[in-house]
Amino acid sequence: MRILLWHVHGSWTHSFVQGRHDYLIPGPPHGIGLAGRPWRATETDLSDVDPDIVVVQRLEELSKIPPDVPTVYLEHNTPSAPSKRHPLADWDGTLVHVTHFNDLMWDCGTTRTVVIEHGVVDPGPLYTGELPSAATVINEPVRRGRIVGTDLLPRFEPIDVFGMGTEQMGTGQIGGMGDHELGALHRELARRRVYVHTPRWTSLGLSLLEAMHIGMPVVALASTEAIRAVPAEAGAISTNVEELVSAAGELIADPALALDKGKRAREHALARYGLDAFLRNWDALLKEVIG
CATH class of the missing domain: 3.40.50.2000 (Glycogen Phosphorylase B;)
Structure with missing residues (x-):
């Protein structure tokens, strides 16, 4: 064809x-x-x-x-x-x-x-979670603002933000690393202990599904399609941001828990988004x- x-x-x-x-x-x-x-x-x-x-x-x-x-x-x-x-x-x-x-x-x-x-093309179970911090991927977070939850990111510090346009966010704990080559991006994400998904009103981000394929535990706003994509056993999903901040903190503090939740995230992603x-x-x- x-x-x-x-x-x-x-x-x-x-x-x-x-x-x-x-x-x-x-x-x-x-x-x-x-x-x-x-x-x-x-x-x-x-x-x-x-x-x-x-x-x-x-x-x-x-x-x-x-x-x-x-x-x-x-x-x-x-x-x-x-x-x-x-x-x-x-x-x-x-x-x-x-x-x-x-x-x-x-x-x-x-x-x-x-x-x-x-x-999603399976990047493989790359997760190590060796860095006690969170990560997210958001393209143009400054321009898109509240739609993608840019205003919520400081509540999840320490957090590294990847994606196009993240260099505009300046320096400090929240900083951009530019438009990575995909394999390199996956390897960098896999070093962080938890993936944070903050969009309020966008279509389902493929970066979230890729993070789950990698084997990262995720905490996600329960908005748009995320409620279908992220089971609770993969990390946490809620419209209460404080609950998500608390869950992210627990996962960062407990590598064994994060590893277990990440395995469940990967299993779910392979089954639904293979x-x-x-x-x-x-x-x-x-x-x-x-x-």
Whole structure:
């Protein structure tokens, strides 16, 4: 199967192109191409492309696809409010949500919606927890602010914040280490004793699922899809921030407890967010849409 898709969400695409198909990714001037990623995919300029199906992730991509090619729209984001009308409401195509929460909250009218949950390339059980501190991954924490819970991070000190744009947070116990190469980032996360997930209102972050795959115990705000992704036995999940701060402190103080909770987190992540099920579900949907 020849699948045309744009490089929009790098972590999601990294999982998607692990399948057995031919992946065509537009480069300049129509997209960013592979952007240095070592993916088994072909960069195209769209001038001579003949896909079997297109996976669209932004509205502007709809005008760039070849005519009469089967298309699905992948929605990564959570709406700004439960009453928010999706731009493709009442569309005659198929709209795929990455979480059940997003499917619940978007008003898509009569458009057919399907949920295909995330799948993660397993980085392996890297967890050592040798550093008695917390860690989190948040891209652009200063700009996104309360949405991703940046204001809550000082309550979890000592904490290291990784991700794009974290250098803006200055120095001290909360500091950024930039946009790490993925393997290096995983190894750095694995050295911290607990992973903290603070977003109030975003789609489910793949960094949370990757931390669980690594074998990190997690403490997470019980908002959006996190309540489904994080079982209590993996660490702690609550809307009470003080409970989470206390749980993080207990895990940092007790390496054996943290190791046990991390093993449970990894077991859960492998069972619910494994790569095989993700690719299998996408294969089934794409075959169905092509007909």
